[in-house]
Amino acid sequence: MHAQSEPPRWDLSDDQRSIRDAVDEGMKRFPLDYWREVDSKATFPEEFFSFAAAQGWLGIAMPSEFGGAGLGISEAVMMMEAIARGGGLSAASAVHMNVFGTNVVVKNGSPEMKKQYLPDIIAGRMRVAFGVSEPDSGLDTPSLRTRAVRQGSDWRVNGRKVWISTAQVASKILLLARTRDPEPGEPRDAGLTLFFTDLDRSKITVKEIEKLGRAAVDSNELFIEDLIVPDRDRVGEEGRGFRLLLDGLNPERLLVASEAVGIGRAALAIAVEYAKQRHVFGRPIGQNQGVQFPLADSFARLESAWLMILRGAELYDRGQDCGAEANIAKLLGGEYGFQAADRAMQALGGYSYAKEYHLERLWREVKLTRLAPVSPELILCYLAERKLGLPKSY
Amino acid sequence: MDFDLTDTDIAWRDTAREWVDKRWPKSRARELEASGVLFPQGLWDDLSEAGFHAIGIPEEYGGQGGTVFTQAIGAREMSRNLAGLVAVWLAPAVGGTITLLAAGTQQQKQALLPRMARGEIIFAIAVTEPGGGTDILGSLRTTARLDGDEWVINGQKVWSTGAGNADYLVVLAANATGDGTAEGTNLILVPRTAPGIDLRPISKLGVRALASYEVFLDNVRVPAENIVGPRGKGWKGIVAGLNADKVLLSACSTGILDGILEDARRYLHEREAFGRTIEHFQALQHKVVDIAAWRHASELVSYHAAWLMSQGRPAAMEATMAKMITSEYAVQAADIGIQLLGGMGYSAETDMQRYWRDARLWRIAPITGEMSRNFIAERLGMPRSF
Numbered sequence: 164m165h166a167q168s169e170p171p172r173w174d175l176s177d178d179q180r181s182i183r184d185a186v187d188e189g190m191k192r193f194p195l196d197y198w199r200e201v202d203s204k205a206t207f208p209e210e211f212f213s214f215a216a217a218q219g220w221l222g223i224a225m226p227s228e229f230g231g232a233g234l235g236i237s238e239a240v241m242m243m244e245a246i247a248r249g250g251g252l253s254a255a256s257a258v259h260m261n262v263f264g265t266n267v268v269v270k271n272g273s274p275e276m277k278k279q280y281l282p283d284i285i286a287g288r289m290r291v292a293f294g295v296s297e298p299d300s301g302l303d304t305p306s307l308r309t310r311a312v313r314q315g316s317d318w319r320v321n322g323r324k325v326w327i328s329t330a331q332v333a334s335k336i337l338l339l340a341r342t343r344d345p346e347p348g349e350p351r352d353a354g355l356t357l358f359f360t361d362l363d364r365s366k367i368t369v370k371e372i373e374k375l376g377r378a379a380v381d382s383n384e385l386f387i388e389d390l391i392v393p394d395r396d397r398v399g400e401e402g403r404g405f406r407l408l409l410d411g412l413n414p415e416r417l418l419v420a421s422e423a424v425g426i427g428r429a430a431l432a433i434a435v436e437y438a439k440q441r442h443v444f445g446r447p448i449g450q451n452q453g454v455q456f457p458l459a460d461s462f463a464r465l466e467s468a469w470l471m472i473l474r475g476a477e478l479y480d481r482g483q484d485c486g487a488e489a490n491i492a493k494l495l496g497g498e499y500g501f502q503a504a505d506r507a508m509q510a511l512g513g514y515s516y517a518k519e520y521h522l523e524r525l526w527r528e529v530k531l532t533r534l535a536p537v538s539p540e541l542i543l544c545y546l547a548e549r550k551l552g553l554p555k556s557y
Numbered sequence: 558m559d560f561d562l563t564d565t566d567i568a569w570r571d572t573a574r575e576w577v578d579k580r581w582p583k584s585r586a587r588e589l590e591a592s593g594v595l596f597p598q599g600l601w602d603d604l605s606e607a608g609f610h611a612i613g614i615p616e617e618y619g620g621q622g623g624t625v626f627t628q629a630i631g632a633r634e635m636s637r638n639l640a641g642l643v644a645v646w647l648a649p650a651v652g653g654t655i656t657l658l659a660a661g662t663q664q665q666k667q668a669l670l671p672r673m674a675r676g677e678i679i680f681a682i683a684v685t686e687p688g689g690g691t692d693i694l695g696s697l698r699t700t701a702r703l704d705g706d707e708w709v710i711n712g713q714k715v716w717s718t719g720a721g722n723a724d725y726l727v728v729l730a731a732n733a734t735g736d737g738t739a740e741g742t743n744l745i746l747v748p749r750t751a752p753g754i755d756l757r758p759i760s761k762l763g764v765r766a767l768a769s770y771e772v773f774l775d776n777v778r779v780p781a782e783n784i785v786g787p788r789g790k791g792w793k794g795i796v797a798g799l800n801a802d803k804v805l806l807s808a809c810s811t812g813i814l815d816g817i818l819e820d821a822r823r824y825l826h827e828r829e830a831f832g833r834t835i836e837h838f839q840a841l842q843h844k845v846v847d848i849a850a851w852r853h854a855s856e857l858v859s860y861h862a863a864w865l866m867s868q869g870r871p872a873a874m875e876a877t878m879a880k881m882i883t884s885e886y887a888v889q890a891a892d893i894g895i896q897l898l899g900g901m902g903y904s905a906e907t908d909m910q911r912y913w914r915d916a917r918l919w920r921i922a923p924i925t926g927e928m929s930r931n932f933i934a935e936r937l938g939m940p941r942s943f
Contacts, residue, residue: 296900375903375910376903453927508921509921512691513715516763518762530895533896534899534902535900538896
């Protein structure tokens with residue numbers, strides 16, 4: 164399973180370094196005050212999105228024949244870490260879907276589909292919503308209830324989706340629906356089919372969910388009623404849609420992990436600066452072990468999560484199994500990223516509670532990386548079963 | 558040891574529980590927050606109508622009597638639904654009532670407490686300054702100078718909760734002398750509408766329907782008799798409130814733990830995944846048990862500290878420990894509560910996220926967990942570390 168030939172590469176490549184530096188430079192145009200404003204107004208960060216598109220960030224891991232940079236996940240995690248470090252999850256989520264969400268179309272879409280849409284996605288002219296989760300099937304995807312029924316050369320789709328990001332601003336949707344029940348002996352996910360189709364607002368009612376954090380990037384409930392999807396919008400084989408999505412799960416986890424680490428580092432930087440400047444009882448508060456040790460400990464933990472991310476990304480780019488690394492990276496990234504933000508708040512004391520100092524937003528946002536796309540509990544299930552050989556517990 | 562509540566306390570607990578469920582269910586607290594108000598006037602008025610502002614005020618001043626223990630019982634019950642919004646009840650009770658009872662003149666108590674008991678006047682504490690939260694005295698820059706029969710106050714305060722709707726700000730200021738130096742501190746009741754006062758609400762993480770303010774005082778003049786306690790000894794009135802505040806907040810954290818436990822159990826009982834309700838999963842059961850154990854420990858430490866205070870016994874260390882432990886349990890439990898609800902925990906339509914944001918304040922205010930530990934370490938006889 165593991166690498167037989169190349170040993171792990173510990174140094175960053177020139178590509179990785181230059182991407183991080185370029186993104187750091189670019190993010191200076193969008194300081195924390197910008198992100199606080201889009202958060203409080205709950206408006207999509209259009210200026211940033213356009214800038215990211217113009218810089219070629221959206222196509223970093225997309226094929227060059229459609230206008231992408233043709234790089235891998237090893238480079239994409241560098242970029243997403245730097246974006247999240249600059250603007251938090253508001254920034255990362257604004258571009259996240261364009262960066263990797265349509266990879267399943269790259270791998271399995273028809274040549275016409277790819278030629279027609281990928282260049283628009285890479286150039287930021289098109290936004291896509293990812294329509295998989297349903298109210299009664301968060302992590303248990305095969306139990307989803309949205310149905311697509313054959314009607315000549317079309318499909319008629321009915322159902323509900325929930326937690327669909329950017330559906331307020333997207334014109335396309337990747338939609339997973341059941342087209343038939345599994346045959347006896349088949350796995351439960353058999354019969355799920357994936358479509359890449361227009362987000363037709365006359366048939367899909369999009370209701371925004373008010374939520375704890377990341378107000379600038381909308382999350383929604385979708386009510387789909389008699390949506391007609393032409394069969395040419397089908398991605399891959401009928402009934403095998405869930406399998407196609409599985410291939411994208413590991414890189415998705417690595418990207419979310421890199422975003423969590425970026426947010427943790429952003430929070431840590433604010434706390435460290437404050438701990439140096441703030442004088443109480445006649446000295447900087449950072450001189451107290453009670454203040455500096457938690458920050459130093461978070462620095463160490465974030466570094467360890469980051470190494471796991473780089474390792475997983477490298478394995479994925481080499482075409483090797485990275486299931487354990489991607490899951491561990493997402494587990495550690497989310498937990499340590501959150502812990503860093505939480506500890507940073509303690510360092511700032513009362514000011515951390517005020518929106519003006521940004522930490523409360525980072526704290527609310529990084530929490531989401533512990534919930535999505537998969538919970539820590541299910542990662543532990545995965546590791547217990549796959550790596551330790553323990554029996555399935557659920 | 559007798560751990561039972563008295564019949565009177567049980568009756569009061571049940572009254573508070575029924576009142577908050579009937580008048581202020583969780584959904585109403587969420588709606589109030591979403592509405593963007595800076596002050597929950599309706600809640601204040603309901604508390605007035607119910608007579609709750611009179612609790613903790615002796616009968617001779619028009620109150621219903623009762624101790625900090627009585628207040629703690631109510632604070633816990635109300636926090637289960639209201640979470641941090643219960644501060645609209647507690648902050649004026651601590652900053653106004655307890656302070657006046659500890660340091661006010663007979664005349665002040667007779668004039669103000671009956672009106673406070675009826676909910677006719679609101680107090681807001683204006684003690685903390687931008688230069689230092691915990692180091693109140695070391696960072697005190699606001700000054701009060703006596704000019705004839707008036708105090709002239711200059712300076713800046715921060716985190717004054719409810720100041721925008723208060724009738725009186727309870728301001729702590731350095732006692733300026735003629736030669737420009739300061740001798741001690743003065744605690745002064747400053748009418749909120751006095752000329753020279755400027756208020757700016759602070760946009761914040763939690764307790765959003767009750768704003769905290771920055772207060773700017775520019776040559777604010779108030780009558781000399783508005784001082785609470787002797788000149789130069791303003792600290793006396795503050796100290797009385799500080800420990801009560803910690804005790805009451807530990808009761809609030811316990812109430813939030815009640816709410817978390819209740820919501821977590823309901824969700825796990827109803828939510829199905831992988832073919833059964835998720836309350837069947839061992840890892841989730843264990844998390845709920847942790848929360849139940851923290852709730853139990855919180856109940857004991859908060860009631861113990863409240864009982865000590867109500868007996869007039871020293872309780873500084875117990876109150877500090879209770880505030881520290883319970884706030885950390887409440888935030889951790891709410892954090893787990895969000896995990897238990899998954900995506901729904903992130904939705905503003907459920908309460909875990911509100912508990913989490915609100916309880917987070919009490920790990921910071923009125924004193925951080927870190928400074929609490931420093932204080933307790935010294936009490937245990939270890940050398941001062943800061």
